Amino acid sequence: MSAQDILLWVALPYLTIAVFVTGTFWRYRYDKFGWTTRSSQLHERKLIRIASPLFHLGILAVVGGHVMGLLIPESWTNAAGLSEDAYHLMAVGLGAVAGACTLVGVSLLIYRRRTNGPVFNATTKNDKAMYVFLVAAICLGLVTTIIGSGVIGDGYNYRETVSPWFRSIFLLDPKPELMAESLPSFKIHAVAGMLLFIIWPFTRLVHAFSAPVLYLFRPYVVYRERGPHDPGSREPRRGWEKVGS
Amino acid sequence: MRVMAQVAMVMNLDKCIGCHTCSVTCKQAWTNRAGVEYVWFNNVETRPGQGYPRTYQDQERWKGGWELKRGRLRLRSGGRFKRLAQIFSNPLLPTLSDYYEPWTYDYDTLISAPLGEHTPVAQPKSLITGKSMKIEWSANWDDDLAGGPELAPKDPILVKIRDKVTDRVKMEFEQAFMFYLPRICEHCLNPSCVAACPSGAMYKRAEDGIVLVDQDQCRGWRMCVSGCPYKKVYFNHKTGKAEKCTLCYPRIEVGLPTVCSETCVGRLRYIGLFLYDVDKVTAAAATENEHDLLDAQLDLLLDPNDPEVQAAARRDGIAEDWIEAAMASPVYKLAKVYKVALPLHPEYRTMPMVWYIPPLSPVVDALRETGNDAEDAGNLFGALDSLRIPIEYLAELFSAGDPAPVASSLRKLAAMRSYMRDVNLGRETQASIPESVGMTEESVYEMYRLLAIAKYEDRYVIPKAHAETARELEETACSLDGDGGPGQYEPGPFGSASGRPIPVAVETFHALKERQTSEVFVPLDSIRMNLRGWDGRGTHDES
Numbered sequence: 001m002s003a004q005d006i007l008l009w010v011a012l013p014y015l016t017i018a019v020f021v022t023g024t025f026w027r028y029r030y031d032k033f034g035w036t037t038r039s040s041q042l043h044e045r046k047l048i049r050i051a052s053p054l055f056h057l058g059i060l061a062v063v064g065g066h067v068m069g070l071l072i073p074e075s076w077t078n079a080a081g082l083s084e085d086a087y088h089l090m091a092v093g094l095g096a097v098a099g100a101c102t103l104v105g106v107s108l109l110i111y112r113r114r115t116n117g118p119v120f121n122a123t124t125k126n127d128k129a130m131y132v133f134l135v136a137a138i139c140l141g142l143v144t145t146i147i148g149s150g151v152i153g154d155g156y157n158y159r160e161t162v163s164p165w166f167r168s169i170f171l172l173d174p175k176p177e178l179m180a181e182s183l184p185s186f187k188i189h190a191v192a193g194m195l196l197f198i199i200w201p202f203t204r205l206v207h208a209f210s211a212p213v214l215y216l217f218r219p220y221v222v223y224r225e226r227g228p229h230d231p232g233s234r235e236p237r238r239g240w241e242k243v244g245s
Numbered sequence: 246m247r248v249m250a251q252v253a254m255v256m257n258l259d260k261c262i263g264c265h266t267c268s269v270t271c272k273q274a275w276t277n278r279a280g281v282e283y284v285w286f287n288n289v290e291t292r293p294g295q296g297y298p299r300t301y302q303d304q305e306r307w308k309g310g311w312e313l314k315r316g317r318l319r320l321r322s323g324g325r326f327k328r329l330a331q332i333f334s335n336p337l338l339p340t341l342s343d344y345y346e347p348w349t350y351d352y353d354t355l356i357s358a359p360l361g362e363h364t365p366v367a368q369p370k371s372l373i374t375g376k377s378m379k380i381e382w383s384a385n386w387d388d389d390l391a392g393g394p395e396l397a398p399k400d401p402i403l404v405k406i407r408d409k410v411t412d413r414v415k416m417e418f419e420q421a422f423m424f425y426l427p428r429i430c431e432h433c434l435n436p437s438c439v440a441a442c443p444s445g446a447m448y449k450r451a452e453d454g455i456v457l458v459d460q461d462q463c464r465g466w467r468m469c470v471s472g473c474p475y476k477k478v479y480f481n482h483k484t485g486k487a488e489k490c491t492l493c494y495p496r497i498e499v500g501l502p503t504v505c506s507e508t509c510v511g512r513l514r515y516i517g518l519f520l521y522d523v524d525k526v527t528a529a530a531a532t533e534n535e536h537d538l539l540d541a542q543l544d545l546l547l548d549p550n551d552p553e554v555q556a557a558a559r560r561d562g563i564a565e566d567w568i569e570a571a572m573a574s575p576v577y578k579l580a581k582v583y584k585v586a587l588p589l590h591p592e593y594r595t596m597p598m599v600w601y602i603p604p605l606s607p608v609v610d611a612l613r614e615t616g617n618d619a620e621d622a623g624n625l626f627g628a629l630d631s632l633r634i635p636i637e638y639l640a641e642l643f644s645a646g647d648p649a650p651v652a653s654s655l656r657k658l659a660a661m662r663s664y665m666r667d668v669n670l671g672r673e674t675q676a677s678i679p680e681s682v683g684m685t686e687e688s689v690y691e692m693y694r695l696l697a698i699a700k701y702e703d704r705y706v707i708p709k710a711h712a713e714t715a716r717e718l719e720e721t722a723c724s725l726d727g728d729g730g731p732g733q734y735e736p737g738p739f740g741s742a743s744g745r746p747i748p749v750a751v752e753t754f755h756a757l758k759e760r761q762t763s764e765v766f767v768p769l770d771s772i773r774m775n776l777r778g779w780d781g782r783g784t785h786d787e788s
Contacts, residue, residue, distance in 0.1 A: 032461035032462070033460055033461055033484070033486075035464065036463065036464050036465040036484070036485035036486055037464060037465040037466065037485060038465060038484075038485030039465050039466075039467055039480070039485060040482070041334065041335060041338055041340075041467060042338070042340060042341050042480050042482050043340070043341060043373070043482065044340070045334075045338065045340050048334050049334050049336065052333040052334045053333045053334055055333075056333040057333070117373075117374045117376070118341070118373045118374055121373070121374060121375070122482060122483075207464060207465070210444065210464040212329065212332070212443030212444050212445075212464070212466065214445070215325060215328075215329060215442075215443040215444075215445070216325050216326070216329070218445055220439070220440035221435065221436060221439050221440055221449060222439055222442075222445055222447065222448040222449065223448060223449050223450075223451045224448040224449075224450060224451065224459075225450075225451045225452065226450055226451075226452050226710070
């Protein structure tokens with residue numbers, strides 16, 4: 001096992017987690033005002049009507065597929081009576097559809113961003129950099145799915161190498177040797193994915209954490225008392241706190 | 246019964262001359278920023294007309310507000326799951342073209358153009374794309390019935406009553422009947438924007454009922470924009486957050502009226518308190534028959550002179566000065582005692598809290614044109630009975646299509662006009678006139694005082710934020726004195742939308758009020774200084 005393997009499959013994952021967690025925490029603490037979808041629907045509504053749901057629902061399905069493939073050990077699905085062949089067929093089939101939706105969606109969204117003047121004006125440098133990482137991860141993921149599926153070359157059971165490596169990171173018992181023996185396409189996709197998570201907290205992607213699930217459970221009309229820090233939103237500086245706070 | 250207080254407004258439409266001063270001063274105060282160029286928290290519409298944004302009252306299309314479904318109240322745009330499913334692309338969101346594309350002019354050309362045969366022209370430039378543009382619509386494009394025959398027929402209210410009126414009357418209507426409708430956020434008792442917000446960022450303030458957007462919690466899902474049937478929540482396309490009329494809460498908290506009221510040339514706005522029973526709001530909004538909604542809304546408003554209500558208000562933590570303010574409230578008198586003020590579109594079931602006194606002037610003008618005595622009670626009552634079209638139209642605006650409340654309000658105004666003429670001409674007053682509209686001579690006179698000559702203190706009865714909590718309203722630090730000096734406009738690392746928002750400086754309002762009302766000159770260095778509130782007078786102490 002080379003130093004490069006250690007760097008890529010031990011150091012980089014932990015760096016990713018560290019940056020992702022602390023970065024998100026810091027962004028939430030420091031920049032709640034900037035934490036938004038920054039929707040551009042006001043400027044253009046026809047293309048976004050198709051592209052945005054296609055991309056978002058696609059990527060949600062992709063996330064679901066990753067959770068299943070990476071977190072659930074092969075032994076569990078076997079025990080549940082799901083053979084490797086059947087699982088593979090299902091994963092590749094659903095994964096390809098979801099991945100294709102995502103790719104078509106993001107392509108349309110980028111086309112829209114580039115061709116619609118007001119939308120393009122509303123695009124920051126940060127957004128552009130984010131799109132590079134996002135699209136790279138999506139494309140590499142699709143390539144990986146196709147290669148791993150056996151459509152090109154032999155099929156590849158990533159649940160024997162990539163998945164256990166992924167779990168080993170979180171079990172604080174990293175097994176870089178597993179990843180080192182997987183296919184190059186999986187390696188490149190994994191690195192692209194980690195890079196995406198590293199920039200995640202510093203881009204508009206943070207809005208994914210705000211998925212408003214609690215909306216389903218709260219009363220319709222919200223009342224709030226004028227809090228002690230209202231209307232100025234600045235916290236009192238150290239040594240200037242009010243009595244009794 | 247749980248008593249809450251609501252700061253509410255009444256506008257007397259008879260007095261509105263359509264000067265747009267309220268809109269302009271509001272814009273200067275609140276929406277003169279990038280991202281909200283197209284936004285008017287206060288706008289003035291000519292009726293009949295399409296409104297701003299275009300045809301916003303057509304709820305078949307925009308699906309704002311509430312509806313009754315199998316006896317239950319729900320948002321017209323659908324249930325919670327449907328709303329979350331549409332979060333990636335809200336099909337009911339107006340686009341910028343439904344408002345208008347904001348622009349500026351290339352003024353630089355005027356002074357930098359080379360000497361030539363023709364006078365240089367400042368071309369309009371889009372504030373969205375920065376390119377030259379053709380101006381084709383604005384927030385008041387159909388002002389004073391401009392483009393009338395082409396644009397006014399698309400007024401959703403006209404479309405609604407079209408089958409009731411013949412072409413002849415319609416023409417008569419468009420020629421003879423026009424009035425202005427100034428609009429701000431309604432600060433509803435049952436706000437559908439708040440109900441539609443997936444993030445829970447929008448809320449109704451428990452103390453004064455002002456509906457606000459928490460800018461730190463808003464995530465830009467845009468559901469409030471489509472949820473509001475009045476389209477009075479706007480999307481800041483630069484920050485990606487919702488913004489709306491705040492009822493100038495920093496001013497209200499220190500007892501000052503809103504900017505739009507303060508600067509109103511016609512002095513047609515009234516601000517005061519309602520005490521209402523918050524427990525009954527949902528039931529009232531779920532009233533089966535649309536025509537009963539107005540009464541249901543009036544029933545929510547509690548009589549502040551009733552000792553039982555006062556006791557309940559004290560129990561629910563409403564301060565003594567607030568109860569007193571509620572007793573002196575001009576809006577309570579106009580809405581509930583005299584019953585001349587009506588809410589805008591009660592059929593949206595949001596229980597709006599900006600009320601309107603319908604305009605009598607167009608009726609008077611029509612009457613005068615026929616050569617009749619337009620101040621005579623009999624003539625006015627007769628005209629009100631025969632001029633069905635204006636009343637139908639006003640009824641669609643103010644009483645869900647029921648002509649009775651509008652007619653009743655207009656008859657009271659007509660009675661007041663007629664009765665007061667006798668007083669002013671030194672003739673014997675006729676008690677029969679007030680009696681014919683169910684009022685007494687005294688109450689007509691009081692109503693006249695309130696509508697015609699009420700002073701500043703009578704039009705705006707606004708209790709200050711409660712004394713015990715007043716300290717909390719003050720900023721604990723001046724926004725200029727942060728580490729590293731004046732850093733108030735420094736953007737965060739993620740562009741202009743990021744970083745901490747600038748706190749509103751309450752003390753500036755205190756200071757400016759002192760300057761405005763003081764008999765002697767108050768030098769600015771004697772009060773706490775904040776450059777954002779500097780009114781250009783005096784100098785700022787640089788030390």
